[in-house]
Amino acid sequence: MPRKERERGAHQREPKGRKQRKAPSEGKERLPEDKPEANQLKTEQEKEVKLKSTVVDIDSVREKEESLALLEAAEQEDGLKNKNLGVFEWLLMVFALALVLLFFPFSIWFCVKVVREHERAVIFRLGHRLQGKPKGPGLLFYLPFLDVCHKVDIRLRMLKVPLHTVVTKDLARPELSVVCYYQIENVALCSAALSSLTSVLQSVVQAAVRDVLAQHSFSHILLHRRRIGEKIKAGVDSVACRWGIRMERADIDELFLPVELQQTLATEAEAKRQQQIRVSSCNGFQ
Template structure:
């Protein structure tokens, strides 16, 4: 029956030349493919294009499929992490059609289905991670999402090229708590560093005192060096310490 209808359609095209050429000749762009159905059945040979192809009027029905990469912003999803923290996360999805025939014959709307699946996968994957893992391991999380989506969309003829976790928004109370924790950690490290510096300085002063105690003249040289440093400044009062061994001779016995 189908061969008879196809033959009649071809005869009609030949009888109505050249007007029928406007209805039989179709063109698709380099980035497009045409999936043809003849009397409701998928035409053998796969999708047509790019370039010129022919259809039979009243018999063939075709659908154009864009093969370019499509970018989709996954809306912010409210997610409860593994450690019971509520966050809002959004992502970017890059996908394209790898098999035009499958995306038309196997799924109603491949674009909408892929986008809904991306939002669901984002919640499922991040729900098994802690907040620290989400903030530090975005690349591994995006890779896991890409593999999961690519496996699920393969029967639809869709190839997921890339997934990027773009933004992680935390509650304001949690942001203030994390900022306070980070500030306290910095202050603790500063105090430890200052204490270590005081310890090293005290050891150096003790060593210097031991060296000076072995030579009384070294103490006098240190006095003179201090006076030289003081005299370098203007309007300064110089106090010259007199060594005890000098004035001891004038003291009464």
């Protein structure tokens, strides 16, 4: 009897051990089944990220470009701030102030300048632009022989680009002139960044006109002159904002037909006239 009970106990213990041994093997077998699912999820997520990255919103890109241009303009403005003056420069300033105080009744007339309402003044002292906002309107005090006062008109200005030839999408070559209206917003940046404002803006406007008109046909330009002007204004504004200039409007002023198109239109008009004469003569004989 005890031997039989021992054998039965051994038989009962063996399947338990087997079951316990099989458990880790089952866990090991499940792991490779879970890994492909995780890999599939990762690949799907990567595909979604790639698809999202390929989709581009033009408006958001334009806003980012404008914001980057404004940031670049701000960085340029920070870079134009004056550095600390040297010892010799401080001595010159003290000497100039002493002369002004010594000859005060007469020197005051050389130290004061009037800035009008539509003007702003930028002062350069020994080559360094003074910190702070541009001065004006009102009375302005500066040191003679050391300071250079540069006045800038902040009113709305007009720039007329003369006639120049442009190639359209259908290979037509019309001649046109453009009128732009702009205003200076950042006086300090504009006065320090540009030497000749009109020539720089004229070249920028001509480049924008070529880029915009090359994307449209001549008939589309004739029908949608206002839209073309808005596109030209946006193209110029994206460049001019880096110099503290805001474009208000751009319009196509004069537009002349190319010589080839004039000849074709003349031949078509002459053919229609001859046809009308023939029709009228035929009706007279009847």
